[in-house]
Amino acid sequence: MKSEIVVHPLAVFLLIALVGVGCLDVAAERVARDQEVGRGEADGVRIEVRNGWAAVRRLDSTTLELWANAPEIQATLTFPNQTTERFQIRIRNTLPDAQLSLSRTDGAVVSLASVNTTIETERWVELEPEPNSSLLLEVSAPDSALQTPFEFLALADVQDAIGRVGQIFARMNRQKTARFVMFAGDITERGQADELERFQQEQRALRIPIFVTLGNHELGTSTLPYYDYFGRGSQSFSFRGARFTTLDSASATLDPQVYDWLDDWLEQGRDQAHFVFMHVPPIDPIGTRNGCFSSRAESNKLVARLARGGISAAVYGHVHSYYSFEHAGIPAFISGGGGAIPERFDGIGRHFLVFQVDPVGRSFRSRVVRVD
Amino acid sequence: MVAPALGLALCSTAGIGDADLAPPPALPRPPCEPSAVRKGLSIGAALLPGVVVHGAGHWVAGQPQTARRLLLLEGSSIAAAFVSLAGLVTTGASRYVVAPLALGALGGAGLFTTTWLSDLYGVAAPAGGTGRPLDSTRRLRIQTGLRAVRDPLFETRWLIAHGFELDAGSIRISPELQVSPDARHRRLAFLFDRRLSGERTDPGRHPRWQVDARFGVRDFKEGNEGFGTTTAELALRGRIDLELLGPTLAGAFGSAELGYAREWHRFRDLPGYSWDALLGRIGFGVYLGHRGDLRGQSTVAYDHRRDTVAGGLHLPGLPAGYAGYLEHRTEFNFHRNWGVAIDLAYGSAFVGGLYLLFNFGRGTS
Numbered sequence: 001m002k003s004e005i006v007v008h009p010l011a012v013f014l015l016i017a018l019v020g021v022g023c024l025d026v027a028a029e030r031v032a033r034d035q036e037v038g039r040g041e042a043d044g045v046r047i048e049v050r051n052g053w054a055a056v057r058r059l060d061s062t063t064l065e066l067w068a069n070a071p072e073i074q075a076t077l078t079f080p081n082q083t084t085e086r087f088q089i090r091i092r093n094t095l096p097d098a099q100l101s102l103s104r105t106d107g108a109v110v111s112l113a114s115v116n117t118t119i120e121t122e123r124w125v126e127l128e129p130e131p132n133s134s135l136l137l138e139v140s141a142p143d144s145a146l147q148t149p150f151e152f153l154a155l156a157d158v159q160d161a162i163g164r165v166g167q168i169f170a171r172m173n174r175q176k177t178a179r180f181v182m183f184a185g186d187i188t189e190r191g192q193a194d195e196l197e198r199f200q201q202e203q204r205a206l207r208i209p210i211f212v213t214l215g216n217h218e219l220g221t222s223t224l225p226y227y228d229y230f231g232r233g234s235q236s237f238s239f240r241g242a243r244f245t246t247l248d249s250a251s252a253t254l255d256p257q258v259y260d261w262l263d264d265w266l267e268q269g270r271d272q273a274h275f276v277f278m279h280v281p282p283i284d285p286i287g288t289r290n291g292c293f294s295s296r297a298e299s300n301k302l303v304a305r306l307a308r309g310g311i312s313a314a315v316y317g318h319v320h321s322y323y324s325f326e327h328a329g330i331p332a333f334i335s336g337g338g339g340a341i342p343e344r345f346d347g348i349g350r351h352f353l354v355f356q357v358d359p360v361g362r363s364f365r366s367r368v369v370r371v372d
Numbered sequence: 373m374v375a376p377a378l379g380l381a382l383c384s385t386a387g388i389g390d391a392d393l394a395p396p397p398a399l400p401r402p403p404c405e406p407s408a409v410r411k412g413l414s415i416g417a418a419l420l421p422g423v424v425v426h427g428a429g430h431w432v433a434g435q436p437q438t439a440r441r442l443l444l445l446e447g448s449s450i451a452a453a454f455v456s457l458a459g460l461v462t463t464g465a466s467r468y469v470v471a472p473l474a475l476g477a478l479g480g481a482g483l484f485t486t487t488w489l490s491d492l493y494g495v496a497a498p499a500g501g502t503g504r505p506l507d508s509t510r511r512l513r514i515q516t517g518l519r520a521v522r523d524p525l526f527e528t529r530w531l532i533a534h535g536f537e538l539d540a541g542s543i544r545i546s547p548e549l550q551v552s553p554d555a556r557h558r559r560l561a562f563l564f565d566r567r568l569s570g571e572r573t574d575p576g577r578h579p580r581w582q583v584d585a586r587f588g589v590r591d592f593k594e595g596n597e598g599f600g601t602t603t604a605e606l607a608l609r610g611r612i613d614l615e616l617l618g619p620t621l622a623g624a625f626g627s628a629e630l631g632y633a634r635e636w637h638r639f640r641d642l643p644g645y646s647w648d649a650l651l652g653r654i655g656f657g658v659y660l661g662h663r664g665d666l667r668g669q670s671t672v673a674y675d676h677r678r679d680t681v682a683g684g685l686h687l688p689g690l691p692a693g694y695a696g697y698l699e700h701r702t703e704f705n706f707h708r709n710w711g712v713a714i715d716l717a718y719g720s721a722f723v724g725g726l727y728l729l730f731n732f733g734r735g736t737s
Contacts, residue, residue, distance in 0.1 A: 024524055288474065325645075
């Protein structure tokens with residue numbers, strides 16, 4: 001055999017594989033970002049939001065602005081030696097009847113002055129900060145301890161239809177008893193800051209908050225501004241006796257760390273109605289399309305965990321249509337009706353889901369609401 | 373399970389199993405070997421602008437006919453991929469049309485890669501190519517080896533792989549087992565191939581192109597997580613020696629597969645479910661060695677499956693979830709009956725395997 005240069009397939013393989021090295025843990029960076037959500041420090045003022053349930057949108061010597069990604073939040077706010085006379089706290093994306101309070105470490109309530117806002121999902125207050133003080137900030141829902149039935153909505157996949165999302169919000173506003181919207185990813189087309197900003201501007205027309213996870217389209221920009229605007233991709237919270245868990249499946253996989261978190265959240269929700277939301281579904285009912293996880297073994301691993309964890313239902317996005325099915329005995333929904341290029345010939349179009357939850361019976365009913 | 377099975381299939385599609393193989397008829401070679409300078413320029417042209425204009429290397433090498441054919445195939449591949457991707461976008465990957473459109477996109481991308489690699493190979497390979505198919509008979513081949521697995525989501529780190537390939541001329545049977553040392557991860561495959569068509573040559577001669585039908589049944593059990601999958605599949609598989617496109621491509625071959633699979637997933641103490649899978653694979657390979665026992669072949673392939681140990685590629689960003697995995701396999705005979713093989717697979721896991729091959733009924737010419 002002559003010893004000349006040839007295109008050896010091994011070289012081709014290794015070249016491609018080397019380019020992709022590290023892609024086994026493709027979501028690792030996002031797990032790190034998740035863990036940083038809700039923490040901030042500027043001009044000596046520090047904020048730490050418990051469980052990362054809110055993103056710090058602005059923090060300086062005069063203002064704290066948070067974007068809530070859960071119905072209730074608790075945070076610790078610490079002021080430095082020297083403070084300004086007035087300090088404003090603005091919490092966005094709250095329940096319309098949410099109550100904002102601050103207390104000192106000894107339990108004494110801090111006096112707050114409300115700042116007028118026309119947006120139902122905002123709480124805006126002013127206070128006179130004391131130097132070297134540490135305050136507990138709480139946003140609470142008056143009905144959070146109730147175990148009575150309630151309603152929430154589900155939506156995903158707006159992408160490049162942000163300009164028309166107001167129509168969906170207008171239709172959602174007619175669901176008078178809905179408490180909030182769960183959004184299963186693909187808020188934007190490319191995940192850029194201006195798109196995220198615009199979505200939040202449009203969201204002012206919605207009278208209830210939206211709690212989100214990210215989709216693969218939020219990964220279209222390397223700096224991932226999603227975390228600065230909306231908060232965590234994977235998290236879990238309770239509301240009125242039901243548990244809501246979002247998982248970051250934007251890369252068609254879950255990071256190993258997220259599986260560990262999920263095990264904890266499944267255990268916490270074992271006796272609750274438990275709804276799990278993620279963008280890319282572990283399985284696509286149309287298997288030849290494979291709009292789902294990269295590995296079928298991982299699909300089964302996740303589905304088995306969710307089923308053994310006793311969740312009530314899983315809600316996915318990514319596929320721009322509506323599917324209702326069961327996997328391993330779990331009711332599952334794919335609802336990508338936010339306005340992105342629709343799956344043709346399915347007769348669905350833009351839509352969202354309405355869930356009526358009975359926390360005591362750990363049961364629910366769902367229906368599709370068409371927007372167009 | 374699947375990667376070695378496909379490796380076996382690659383061997384079969386490469387014609388190793390054909391009876392009474394004889395050397396392929398010689399095709400005309402270029403009148404003279406290009407100078408070292410021209411060869412270097414050809415390789416450079418195959419890289420740039422060749423990565424865009426396939427056949428550029430052959431133009432510089434003075435092989436315009438082969439260059440035109442590569443360019444024509446590249447154009448076809450781009451057209452197929454463009455039409456398919458446009459169809460996928462405009463229909464929103466509708467359930468009613470997604471399978472043919474996905475195959476079109478996959479085939480287009482695969483053909484595009486193959487024509488570029490062919491251009492590069494044709495100008496870089498020595499005269500006569502890197503080798504030619506094994507010109508021997510072989511009725512039974514046994515493969516046994518070990519696979520190392522790096523998967524962040526599963527505990528399995530090693531798999532013992534064992535299988536054989538029984539070649540009865542137009543029919544080939546290939547059972548295979550992969551099992552972890554603790555037996556918690558187990559993959560079984562039974563593959564049956566039937567030759568449908570191929571270049572008519574003398575009996576036993578290595579056909580320069582062929583089309584096979586494959587029926588396969590696979591079973592996978594993951595004991596640590598408590599689930600398993602049984603798969604039934606039907607596929608068409610083809611292989612072509614690329615020297616049919618031009619003499620400089622002697623020693624290289626392309627392969628492709630398309631098919632459908634039905635999967636039945638089961639869970640410990642939970643209800644199961646079933647769903648479909650689209651099978652698609654495209655590969656490029658070279659034969660190694662021209663005569664004697666020191667012979668083999670090497671391939672690189674993209675496989676659209678997600679149900680192997682490797683899973684599908686974790687593509688960052690927007691295309692997440694839509695790709696299968698990459699696989700490389702090289703096998704080399706170092707003795708009349710003995711050989712070794714390695715395979716590497718890269719998807720959501722890295723998998724590397726080392727195998728010992730034993731061929732019954734093999735003889736060299």
